[in-house]
Amino acid sequence: MKTILKMENITKNFGSGHTEIKALKGISLDVKQGEFVSIIGPSGSGKSTFLTIAGGLQSPTFGKILINNINFTNIPEKKRSKLRFKEIGFVLQSSNLIPYLTIEEQFILVDKINHHTNNDDRGTDLLKSLDIYDLKKKYPRDLSGGERQRAAIARALYNNPSLLLADEPTASLDTEHAYQVVDLLKKEAHLKNKATIMVTHDQRMIKNSDHIYQIEDGFLSKL
Numbered sequence: 001m002k003t004i005l006k007m008e009n010i011t012k013n014f015g016s017g018h019t020e021i022k023a024l025k026g027i028s029l030d031v032k033q034g035e036f037v038s039i040i041g042p043s044g045s046g047k048s049t050f051l052t053i054a055g056g057l058q059s060p061t062f063g064k065i066l067i068n069n070i071n072f073t074n075i076p077e078k079k080r081s082k083l084r085f086k087e088i089g090f091v092l093q094s095s096n097l098i099p100y101l102t103i104e105e106q107f108i109l110v111d112k113i114n115h116h117t118n119n120d121d122r123g124t125d126l127l128k129s130l131d132i133y134d135l136k137k138k139y140p141r142d143l144s145g146g147e148r149q150r151a152a153i154a155r156a157l158y159n160n161p162s163l164l165l166a167d168e169p170t171a172s173l174d175t176e177h178a179y180q181v182v183d184l185l186k187k188e189a190h191l192k193n194k195a196t197i198m199v200t201h202d203q204r205m206i207k208n209s210d211h212i213y214q215i216e217d218g219f220l221s222k223l
């Protein structure tokens, strides 16, 4: 299977001098098509920093990132954001839905940006599999935190990215919906060949992952 994400010796420092924080200390990781990878670690260990760097939302201090064999670290920002939009789906802790669009309109926006025609079946399937189909005409502000989170997951998947990066996707969900979300992410990885990384501190969610890693104090190790 093709390698979708390749991270080589990634370091991230914040600040300088005696206040410098070394958040990531030389992390290397390959994720292939169809792999579901979980990363666990305590609060402050560097999980969110790792994920945002993997997706090009911030740059590493040192090291190299390749997405589908394209060097993500040294291309111009305009090209990087285009590639990011096409290839990467983010599920972030703050749900990144557009506040003035209904849930179904969020999908239409994705199509417009991509110059695609609307794939109603795909949108319907995703909303149904996350139990939020009946909410499709509502705005994000009218949903509960957990429903918003699931809508953000549906939108990230709708775009059909080759790499899916999910930061604590089950944090605001009850147990039943948490398992439902993880099952869907796994299914997308295995059946639709997506490289998926889920960062979580919930040990219950990492069962059946293809690989499990731990981040501790800025270091990544395989479990």
Ligand SMILES: Nc1ncnc2c1ncn2[C@@H]1O[C@H](COP(=O)(O)OP(=O)(O)OP(=O)(O)O)[C@@H](O)[C@H]1O
Pocket (backbone or CB within 6 Å): 014, 015, 021, 023, 041, 042, 043, 044, 045, 046, 047, 048, 049, 050, 201
């Ligand atoms: N923009 C920033 N400026 C300065 N320090 C930062 C910044 N972002 C993160 N850090 C620091 O880097 C370290 C790793 O933070 P990060 O948010 O990646 O941890 P985390 O494992 O995701 O934590 P949590 O589980 O609590 O979300 C922490 O010490 C944090 O304070």
